[in-house]
Amino acid sequence: MAALSWARATASPRIPPRCMRPAPRTWLRPWRRLLTLIGALSTAGAAACGGGDDRATPGGEIGGTLVVVMPAEPGTLFPPQVAGTQGAAVISALFDKLADIGPALETYGDVGFRPRLARSWQWAADSLSIAFTLDSAAHWHDGAPLRATDVVYTFRVYTNDSVGADAKSLLANIDSVTAPAPRTAVFWFKRRTPQQFYDATYPMYILPAHLLDSIPMERVGRAPFARNPVGTGRFRFARWDAGQRIELITDTTNAAGRAKLDRVIWSIAPDFGAAAVKLFAGEADLLEQIRTENLPQLAQNPSLRLVVNPALSYNFLGFNQRNPADTAKAHPVFSDSLVRRALSMAVDRDRLVRNVLDSLGAVALAPAPRALIADTAAFRSLPYDPAAARALLDSAGWRDSDNDGVRDRNGVVLAFGISVPNSSPTRQRFAVLLQEQFKAIGVKASPVLLDVNAFFERGAKLDFDASIGGWATYPGLVGIRQTWMSNGESNELRYRSPRFDALADSALSAFDRELSRQLWGRAFQQIVNDAPAIWLYEPRPPVAVHTRFVIPPLRADGWWHGLADWSVDPSQRIDRDRIGLAAPGGAR
Amino acid sequence: MVAALAAAAFAFVCIQLAPGDPATALGEGVPEAVRERARAVYGYGDPLLVQFGRWVQAMLRGDFGYSTGQHRAALDVVADAIPNSLAIVLPGLLLALVAGSAIGTWQGVYAGSRRDRALSLVAFVLYALPEFFIALTLLTLFSVVWPLFPSGGVVSDMHVYLSPAAKVTDRLRHLVLPSLAVALFGTVTVVRVQRQSMWDAMAQPFVRTALATGLPLHRVYLGAWRASLLPVLTMFGVLLPFAMLGLVFVEQIFAWPGLGLTLFNAINARDYNVVAACIVVQGVLIAVSTVIVDLLREAADPRLVETAMQSAAQRAVRS
Numbered sequence: 001m002a003a004l005s006w007a008r009a010t011a012s013p014r015i016p017p018r019c020m021r022p023a024p025r026t027w028l029r030p031w032r033r034l035l036t037l038i039g040a041l042s043t044a045g046a047a048a049c050g051g052g053d054d055r056a057t058p059g060g061e062i063g064g065t066l067v068v069v070m071p072a073e074p075g076t077l078f079p080p081q082v083a084g085t086q087g088a089a090v091i092s093a094l095f096d097k098l099a100d101i102g103p104a105l106e107t108y109g110d111v112g113f114r115p116r117l118a119r120s121w122q123w124a125a126d127s128l129s130i131a132f133t134l135d136s137a138a139h140w141h142d143g144a145p146l147r148a149t150d151v152v153y154t155f156r157v158y159t160n161d162s163v164g165a166d167a168k169s170l171l172a173n174i175d176s177v178t179a180p181a182p183r184t185a186v187f188w189f190k191r192r193t194p195q196q197f198y199d200a201t202y203p204m205y206i207l208p209a210h211l212l213d214s215i216p217m218e219r220v221g222r223a224p225f226a227r228n229p230v231g232t233g234r235f236r237f238a239r240w241d242a243g244q245r246i247e248l249i250t251d252t253t254n255a256a257g258r259a260k261l262d263r264v265i266w267s268i269a270p271d272f273g274a275a276a277v278k279l280f281a282g283e284a285d286l287l288e289q290i291r292t293e294n295l296p297q298l299a300q301n302p303s304l305r306l307v308v309n310p311a312l313s314y315n316f317l318g319f320n321q322r323n324p325a326d327t328a329k330a331h332p333v334f335s336d337s338l339v340r341r342a343l344s345m346a347v348d349r350d351r352l353v354r355n356v357l358d359s360l361g362a363v364a365l366a367p368a369p370r371a372l373i374a375d376t377a378a379f380r381s382l383p384y385d386p387a388a389a390r391a392l393l394d395s396a397g398w399r400d401s402d403n404d405g406v407r408d409r410n411g412v413v414l415a416f417g418i419s420v421p422n423s424s425p426t427r428q429r430f431a432v433l434l435q436e437q438f439k440a441i442g443v444k445a446s447p448v449l450l451d452v453n454a455f456f457e458r459g460a461k462l463d464f465d466a467s468i469g470g471w472a473t474y475p476g477l478v479g480i481r482q483t484w485m486s487n488g489e490s491n492e493l494r495y496r497s498p499r500f501d502a503l504a505d506s507a508l509s510a511f512d513r514e515l516s517r518q519l520w521g522r523a524f525q526q527i528v529n530d531a532p533a534i535w536l537y538e539p540r541p542p543v544a545v546h547t548r549f550v551i552p553p554l555r556a557d558g559w560w561h562g563l564a565d566w567s568v569d570p571s572q573r574i575d576r577d578r579i580g581l582a583a584p585g586g587a588r
Numbered sequence: 589m590v591a592a593l594a595a596a597a598f599a600f601v602c603i604q605l606a607p608g609d610p611a612t613a614l615g616e617g618v619p620e621a622v623r624e625r626a627r628a629v630y631g632y633g634d635p636l637l638v639q640f641g642r643w644v645q646a647m648l649r650g651d652f653g654y655s656t657g658q659h660r661a662a663l664d665v666v667a668d669a670i671p672n673s674l675a676i677v678l679p680g681l682l683l684a685l686v687a688g689s690a691i692g693t694w695q696g697v698y699a700g701s702r703r704d705r706a707l708s709l710v711a712f713v714l715y716a717l718p719e720f721f722i723a724l725t726l727l728t729l730f731s732v733v734w735p736l737f738p739s740g741g742v743v744s745d746m747h748v749y750l751s752p753a754a755k756v757t758d759r760l761r762h763l764v765l766p767s768l769a770v771a772l773f774g775t776v777t778v779v780r781v782q783r784q785s786m787w788d789a790m791a792q793p794f795v796r797t798a799l800a801t802g803l804p805l806h807r808v809y810l811g812a813w814r815a816s817l818l819p820v821l822t823m824f825g826v827l828l829p830f831a832m833l834g835l836v837f838v839e840q841i842f843a844w845p846g847l848g849l850t851l852f853n854a855i856n857a858r859d860y861n862v863v864a865a866c867i868v869v870q871g872v873l874i875a876v877s878t879v880i881v882d883l884l885r886e887a888a889d890p891r892l893v894e895t896a897m898q899s900a901a902q903r904a905v906r907s
Contacts, residue, residue: 067745076659083614164625166618218629226659242658242668243845245745265745270840270849274740278843281731281739421616453608453858460612460620472617482619490619579749 064568064577066264066549069284071275073243073268078226079205080158080165085288089560090266093248093259094231095205098132098151098185099197103555105372107198107476108513116256117146117206117232118185127192130200134183137255140208141236148179153209162218167203169482169489170474174199194511195478202475206232234259234564244268249581250564259564262581279304279544286549288559289541292358298544306542310371310556314364315427315470316533317418317434319343320462321494327462333416334465340531342392344382346441347434353537356429360542364535366524367484371556372477374513378521379528381535389441400442407442415444416465421455427468430536459492468536475557477520480504484527495532548572592871593647599867600643603860604636610656613857630656643864652868653861657854662861665850666869672742673846675763676838677831680770685824687771688778692820693813695779696786708783714776720837723769727841730765737765740843766842770835774827781823785816817888825881829873833866 074087082091099121102112110121118132138146155177158165173196175188187200208230215223229237234256235248246266250259267284269275276294279287280301288309290298298304319334333339349363362370370376393399398407398414407414418434420427431447438445445466450458458464469492473479482488485504486496500523507519528535543559545551548569555561568577609632611623627633631642646653652663691711695704714722731739738744744758789795789812798808832847839849847866854862 065746073658075657078659081659083618161625162629164622164629166622169619169621222654222659239748242665243672243849244742247745247748267741267745268845269740269843270845270853274841274843277727277732277739278741281735283739283745451607452856453606453612456612456616457608460623470616489621490617492620576746579746 060570061260061550061567062258062262063580064261064549064573065579066261066286066563066566067267067284067576068264068286068288069267069269069275069278070288071269071272074246076221076226077229077237077240077246078221078223079207080163080167081221081226083166085558086266088558089563090246090248091205091229091231092233092558092560093235093264093563094229094233094237095207096138096232096256097201097205099201100561101198101202101475101557103553105475105556107202107478108194108511110197113197113201118201121197127189127196129186129188130197131180131184131186132200134185135255136183138232139253139255140210140232141230141251142208142211144208144210146206146232147182147209148185149182150206150209151185152177152179153213154204154207157207157212157217157220158204160217163221170199170203170478193509194516195476195508198476198478235264238263252581256564260567261564262577262579264563285546286543288543289539290360290544291541292360294544295358303547304544305547307545307551307554307559309541309543309554309559311472311539311541312369312371312475312556313470313472314367314369314535314538315430315468316364316367316535317347317430317466318469318493318533319466319531320464321496321532322462324463324465331465332412333414336396337530338392338396339398339414341382341529342389342396342441343438343443344531344534345385345389345392346443347437347534348384349534349536350384352430352433352437355433356426357537357539359540361537361539364538366528366535367471367480367533368477368524369473369538369556372473372475373520373524374517375521378517379525381528382531386441393441393443398442405439405442406444413444414442415446417446417448419448419450419455419458419464419467421452422449423452424468426539427470430468462492462494477504478508481508484532493532495527495530497526497530497532500526500530548574548577592868592875595871596647596864596867597640597644600860600864601636601640603855603858603863604639606858608858610858610860613657613859626656630654643861647864652865655854655859655862657857657859657862662859662865665854665862666847666865669845669847669850670869672844673832673835673839673848675742676766676770676844676846677828677835679763680767681774681824681828681831683767683771684774684778684827685820688775689782689817689820691775692779692782693786693809693816695783696790696816697809697812699783699787699790704783707779711776711779714772715780718837719769719773719835720841722772723766723838723841726765726769726772738762740841742844766838766844769838769842770831773838774831777823777827778820782816782820785819786812789813789816814888818885821881821884821888825877828877829870832873833870 068089070086072084072086074082074084074090076082077087077091077094079091079095082088096116098116098118099110099113100116101107102114104112106112115135117135117138119135120133122131124130132151134146134148140146155171155174157163159168159171173190173193175190178186178188180186189196211225211230212220212223227240231237234251234254236251238247238249240246245268247263249263250261252258267278269278272291275287278284280297282303290306298306319340320331321334323329323331353361353363365376365381366373366379393407393414397409399409400407402408418431420431428447428449435445435447455467459467459469471479471483481504482490484491484495485501486498503519503523503526507516507523510516510519543554550567550569552562552565609627610630611626611632614623614626631639643653652661652666654660655662655665658665691707695707698704727739730736738761741762742759743762747755747758750758792812792815795808795812798811833851834848835846836848836852838844839846840852847869851863851866854866
């Protein structure tokens with residue numbers, strides 16, 4: 001680990017790609033002639049792959065192929081229904097928004113937003129509408145011009161119940177979208193908020209009405225478009241070989257300019273292990289969410305480097321506030337904030353995070369990643385203090401009356417299960433370590449390993465005591481409405497605090513930045529003190545990428561933003577970078 | 589076909605009993621409202637009987653339904669996977685049949701010799717190894733330590749840009765390791781059956797008679813080999829459909845999008861229609877392989893045809 005360099009843009013000594021290295025000969029034995037023959041075949045294949053063409057693609061930083069290996073296949077490329085980072089990365093390259101959020105992920109007003117499909121925008125005097133003027137040069141990949149009716153149609157799709165768009169809840173403040181002119185789209189809002197511009201631009205990729213409008217809404221997600229999309233992005237769709245790869249190529253006539261890379265291929269692996277093998281074999285250039293166990297191997301590979309990927313996610317041990325046996329009643333243990341605080345103070349989160357994640361994570365401070373918290377000094381976390389935790393439990397009436405090492409009260413033992421999904425080794429390790437830390441204060445916690453579907457089903461039915469959950473958030477703190485406020489539709493712990501609700505709502509509504517910052521500080525202090533959960537960690541899984549790529553700093557809401565500006569160092573090009581935009585079939 | 593549909597119906601009901609549904613399989617961080625909308629759209633909130641009735645009606649129309657995991661027809665999902673599975677299973681099992689039969693026959697003839705005991709030990713060890721271990725070993729040796737072959741996938745990611753000749757080579761290179769894994773797994777299975785069967789055949793009176801009459805040894809062994817084939821062919825008939833859907837680990841390790849991996853992913857994603865479609869395919873494969881094996885058995889032992897004809901004639905006389 002210590003030898004591992006965390007580089008943002010460091011170059012490494014160039015090594016020839018795997019397919020150009022001489023094959024080792026030490027294994028040859030006469031009785032393995034068959035293998036020799038097969039080896040010769042493979043060498044021929046490698047030569048065919050290389051083609052022996054040493055020409056660099058003209059045009060300096062233009063050209064190159066990025067192969068991203070992903071451990072799961074997206075189900076669809078229809079933007080409103082895309083779930084998971086794999087699909088999000090692909091549609092981000094294919095489709096555009098009206099305006100793009102800045103690298104600081106600022107969500108107040110239109111500060112930092114950069115024009116994309118909209119060339120400019122005009123706020124109404126009462127700030128209850130924004131008129132976007134579309135770029136007259138923007139067109140769809142099939143050649144059709146972009147029109148305001150596309151924006152109107154997109155809003156209809158994203159807000160239609162039968163489509164089931166994840167982002168629908170973010171559009172609740174938009175009353176309607178109209179198209180008074182072919183290239184003017186007007187967003188009408190229900191009320192003034194600081195996030196109006198963000199609401200209008202961030203959640204929606206603009207869809208081509210001329211291709212989809214004739215399809216009934218309940219069937220639009222099933223249309224062939226979902227696997228053969230047409231967008232306006234700087235990359236256009238080339239092919240999707242089911243279970244194998246998705247390929248995009250640069251749109252050379254794009255109004256925003258062609259992408260620097262010629263193509264991006266998302267190579268599909270069935271799991272993380274297979275994806276890592278592909279990366280280390282030199283068959284892929286990028287793998288996101290590298291795990292700690294891969295770091296030593298990565299440190300020994302001079303053609304790969306780690307790039308910091310500041311993800312917008314956090315994980316926590318959540319305490320169910322309702323009784324799993326009867327959800328109408330309060331939880332017999334966790335409804336008491338003294339118990340929750342005691343449990344929080346019994347956990348040494350620094351050591352836990354270091355133990356499980358090493359440098360690939362940080363202690364979470366509150367129900368938001370620290371990248372979105374304006375002032376982390378405005379509130380204080382509960383300290384690690386096992387003695388104080390024991391005292392709190394004593395004062396709450398939980399004592400070890402029978403000296404069996406586990407506290408009890410009125411015949412009820414202070415014991416609970418920690419649900420973890422079997423898909424997450426990280427959470428399983430946290431659960432085991434938490435078990436030990438709780439044991440030290442006389443609390444019996446038992447990890448409950450669940451199939452991932454059972455985990456979510458139990459979560460929805462509130463059929464658990466405690467569970468290690470996580471949220472990947474949007475920029476801004478608007479998601480807190482859904483996840484932690486009393487009436488939030490994703491408030492799976494049923495945490496209720498009118499005071500927190502009021503503070504968070506005021507903070508979200510405040511147009512004064514300083515006031516908002518102060519209110520958020522108070523809101524976070526409130527929820528930290530209430531301790532509906534123990535904020536455990538913010539994962540910071542870096543992206544492993546081949547050293548030949550020159551890339552801008554990665555955005556926290558997805559490494560793939562700005563992919564069109566990635567380029568290949570001309571002096572480090574390998575065979576697959578030299579193919580250019582030749583038609584498939586061997587033309588070079 | 590009826591049995592296949594019955595098995596698919598059974599699978600459809602069984603997987604519905606497992607925790608979760610396609611809406612829970614959407615993953616973490618999806619609002620409950622979105623899950624509810626998905627249930628409403630696909631009808632997974634309906635009672636099991638209603639869903640089952642809807643599924644049976646669709647199946648009777650030849651409609652295998654919609655894949656909630658892949659957002660396309662379930663039949664398309666399975667149809668994409670079948671050729672991939674066949675591509676590794678057919679050459680792998682063919683190699684297994686040839687090599688396993690040859691080795692097993694030799695062992696049967698020289699049963700008890702030191703070489704036989706050594707081969708039996710090797711076969712036993714290989715037989716005891718799980719298929720994923722064999723696949724991982726092959727991958728480590730020939731893709732990581734000696735990078736002779738690609739680590740996975742049906743073809744390389746740049747396949748479409750290769751020349752026609754290079755495309756063929758590329759496809760063959762990708763086939764080698766997964767097929768070899770299937771072949772190794774199949775060979776040890778065939779070897780064990782073939783050896784025992786050949787040993788039994790060599791003890792038959794007709795072999796002793798043939799040897800006593802001074803027939804050339806190769807003709808005697810050929811006759812014994814033919815007689816020993818019946819159990820091997822029967823076992824092969826079981827191996828083929830099993831390999832088509834059962835090589836989940838091999839397909840996963842070599843990133844090979846075959847039927848096994850498709851079924852595995854569909855179960856995890858609670859993609860009910862794809863699971864049912866895979867089971868139907870499995871049933872059809874069992875039926876087809878049974879017919880093929882019956883034909884091969886009759887070719888290996890013509891007495892089976894005569895017996896069948898006699899039975900048919902007796903039934904005709906009785907009626």
